[in-house]
Amino acid sequence: MTRFLLVPGRGRPRPGHWQQRWADARPDHRWAPPPSGPPFRLDERVAALHAAVTADDEPAVLIAHSAGCLTTVVWAARHTGPVRAALLVAPPYVGPDWPSGTDAGVAVALGRRLPFRSVLVASRTDPHATFDQSRWYAERWGAELVDLGPAGHVDTGSGYGPWPEGERLVARLAAAPEAAPGHPRPPDRA
Template identity: 45%
Template sequence: MSPILLVPGYQNSGPGHWQSLWEGTQRDARRVEMPNWDFPHRADWVEALDDAVAACGEPPLLVGHSLGCLAIVHWAAGSPREVRGALLAVPPDVERPDTLEVLRGFGPIPRATLPFPALVAASSDDPFMALDRARWLAEAWGARFVDLGPCGHLNQASGHGEWPLGEALLQELM
């Protein structure tokens, strides 16, 4: 079984977040620790992800949430390292005018085809990314697109702890 690298977003994933729960239940799953969760810097996050991938004994599966998805996409644009695939859950649109200033450094969002299998899971009522835009980015990345329906930003604030559908999607990538 491939290692699983969990790549949380801005401000990390708290103890009840689905990524944190997966860290406790998915064999070989571990969190990529970013240098600064509250003031993310793209180059630092990409470097931390690269270090985590390099430390794996075999190509891992990447599981990004929110800003972690964009860290993965930026990393993929410049890294020669191999991964088995990526589950990109509710990436944010950091190019919107209402984006938090602290997140703007993750723009512009790369549009190149990802060099590994990927799946973009998006919510129809995500406050940080319009569904049509998420679908368009998935197409640009060469990723399979999954419309999750109305589930907010797929975090604790939107009522999500466990995420069984996400586990099923992860199994598809395995």
């Protein structure tokens, strides 16, 4: 059986947001960590994701949006656990001033290949990252890049409540083997 862990962005998703809809409609989709408002504290989010991933031996598919992608990537650089794959939707570009309190280790983590299969979904009109910045992430992380075209931040404000294409991507990742070829698991750095 596969677990599905929803990794939220910086704030609470609106009621119609695709992640919130999936959490409400599917008992096997759980928040990791539960959504909270600002401020975004990356180390706390990474620790909460680690607790959720390691709470069970069943493999998990991580479903991250926005800053949740950063949580996922930093978690993967610091820890291991039973993760089958990750869907990374609209990761924001991390410049020198975002988020406040980001240390040099985060920049290193953002440049590392993920140890599990991943798909990065990017928009050509995302206000938080250019398409070229998203492509750079995909290349560094070893992620398949999915181009949604002009899709904003792939959130409620951009028209993404129901998102059938996202559901298909998650189903494909859930059916994939735990580690893709060329994605060896790193030693645990807990």
